Amino acid sequence: MSAAALPLIIQGGMGIAVSNWKLASAVAAAGHLGVISGTALDSVFVRRLQDGDPSGAIRRALASFPKKEVAAEILGRYFRPEGRAANEPYAALPMYRQAVSKFREQVTIAANYVEVWLAKEGHEGKVGINLLTKVQMPTLASLYGAMLAGVDVVLMGAGIPREIPGALDALAVQAPASLKLDVDGQVTGQPFTLSFDPAEHGMTDVPLKRPAFYAIVSSHSLATNLSRKATGKVDGFIIEGATAGGHNAPPRGAMTLNERGEPIYGERDQVDLAAMRELGVPFWLAGSFGSRSGLREALSHGAAGIQVGTAFAYADESGFTAEVKRQVLSDVAEGRTDIFTDPRASPTGFPFKVIRTPSIAQQDDTRERCCDLGYLRTAARRDDGRLVYRCSAAPLKEYTNAGGTEEDTVGRRCLCNGLMAVIGLGQVREGGVVEAPMITSGDSVTQLADVAQGRTSYTAADVLHYLLGDPPISRDAVS
Numbered sequence: 001m002s003a004a005a006l007p008l009i010i011q012g013g014m015g016i017a018v019s020n021w022k023l024a025s026a027v028a029a030a031g032h033l034g035v036i037s038g039t040a041l042d043s044v045f046v047r048r049l050q051d052g053d054p055s056g057a058i059r060r061a062l063a064s065f066p067k068k069e070v071a072a073e074i075l076g077r078y079f080r081p082e083g084r085a086a087n088e089p090y091a092a093l094p095m096y097r098q099a100v101s102k103f104r105e106q107v108t109i110a111a112n113y114v115e116v117w118l119a120k121e122g123h124e125g126k127v128g129i130n131l132l133t134k135v136q137m138p139t140l141a142s143l144y145g146a147m148l149a150g151v152d153v154v155l156m157g158a159g160i161p162r163e164i165p166g167a168l169d170a171l172a173v174q175a176p177a178s179l180k181l182d183v184d185g186q187v188t189g190q191p192f193t194l195s196f197d198p199a200e201h202g203m204t205d206v207p208l209k210r211p212a213f214y215a216i217v218s219s220h221s222l223a224t225n226l227s228r229k230a231t232g233k234v235d236g237f238i239i240e241g242a243t244a245g246g247h248n249a250p251p252r253g254a255m256t257l258n259e260r261g262e263p264i265y266g267e268r269d270q271v272d273l274a275a276m277r278e279l280g281v282p283f284w285l286a287g288s289f290g291s292r293s294g295l296r297e298a299l300s301h302g303a304a305g306i307q308v309g310t311a312f313a314y315a316d317e318s319g320f321t322a323e324v325k326r327q328v329l330s331d332v333a334e335g336r337t338d339i340f341t342d343p344r345a346s347p348t349g350f351p352f353k354v355i356r357t358p359s360i361a362q363q364d365d366t367r368e369r370c371c372d373l374g375y376l377r378t379a380a381r382r383d384d385g386r387l388v389y390r391c392s393a394a395p396l397k398e399y400t401n402a403g404g405t406e407e408d409t410v411g412r413r414c415l416c417n418g419l420m421a422v423i424g425l426g427q428v429r430e431g432g433v434v435e436a437p438m439i440t441s442g443d444s445v446t447q448l449a450d451v452a453q454g455r456t457s458y459t460a461a462d463v464l465h466y467l468l469g470d471p472p473i474s475r476d477a478v479s
Helices: 021-029 041-050 057-062 068-078 102-120 139-148 164-172 220-229 273-279 292-300 322-333 396-401 415-421 443-452 460-468
Strands: 009-011 034-037 127-132 153-157 177-181 192-196 212-217 236-240 283-286 305-308 338-342 352-356 378-381 387-390
Touching: 009 021, 009 034, 009 460, 021 034, 021 102, 021 127, 021 460, 034 102, 041 057, 041 068, 041 102, 041 415, 057 068, 057 102, 068 102, 102 127, 102 139, 127 139, 139 164, 139 177, 139 192, 153 164, 153 236, 164 177, 164 212, 212 220, 220 236, 220 273, 236 273, 283 292, 292 305, 292 460, 305 460, 322 443, 338 443, 443 460
Parallel strands: 009 305, 034 127, 127 153, 153 212, 212 236, 236 283, 283 305
Antiparallel strands: 177 192, 338 352, 378 387
């Protein structure tokens, strides 16, 4: 991709479905890279169908799905024309394992196809999909579904996505693809793999393109490693600092905490931008660069542009519920918000940003533990060689029976259910109680008043104007 064709602004891929198709479409139509989140998208998809698909958008996209009988079966199982009854729980999908049924994979394929298809509908702009490396088991089916819809860029972080470029190369020619499955207790020389064969799903007559691949990294050493050892071409890097929302990379070396109980980042965690320039691969800066001055600074360092998440997360088009956006923007305007980098909340073990805002009750230790979505479950090998699956936010006995330790469960939160609730798709529990939300944002959430400029709401177009100015900043003018 030529320098002129590279996006100046990449809209962050915030999950679960905060970066939805509406937000990605608005950014892409404006000439920048709109990004959907692929995290837990299959569950989002079937819950939207159970809520009646009021706009008809999902059914419109499914009508173009290459395998008509699969689309029909999905609608037959999950579409509720009148929506759910009051206090009726959502029907859940089976949780992912190393191998799942053909139909379970097809739901994932269709979900990613639909979201990308809708994000690309009606304009010629570029659309990307963001996936978490840590969420391994749905990855290949997710990529295939996104590629069937013509996704332009795949972005992945929260781990080391070394095998993804090769998987994209294989899927682009409708060939089988595989990834190494991370397994606790794995025996050397006896790896477990995740495998996906397009031929099993009957859509190999669809011509596919290989999307660009952007790796999200926190260090120049990781970027160098991926440039040299990835299984295929890495087309760009997004350098995400510790002020970005969602998961942050742990500090390098032993983790120490400040007086608030947050990880302390130091000089070793600073990215050597000169080393990044020497790689000769385009890069974007993320994490507190979401302003005009941040964009100018990034360009002055040789970056192709910036990735911006938090400002877009509270735009009208994002997946946060209208109530969450209204309350957070109101609290920001009154100086009543705070961001806490929680070293324990995420079952992944990565620090996780949590917004503290007084107007919204969020998930806490009073939640009765259950694990029914399971996207952050990891595999462990038993002595007999069989795999078990566990999450440190699951019920204690369930986790320890699968070989986990009680110590590892302390402070963990159910991100799957909390993030589903914040987009209005929270599961209904016994007694009609709906799962409480969890809200993640970057440190720059406290500066949203600069974006809102006195308004109680704003659009993705307003964010782009805030970032670019008038006349808009251009790459050539700064460099």
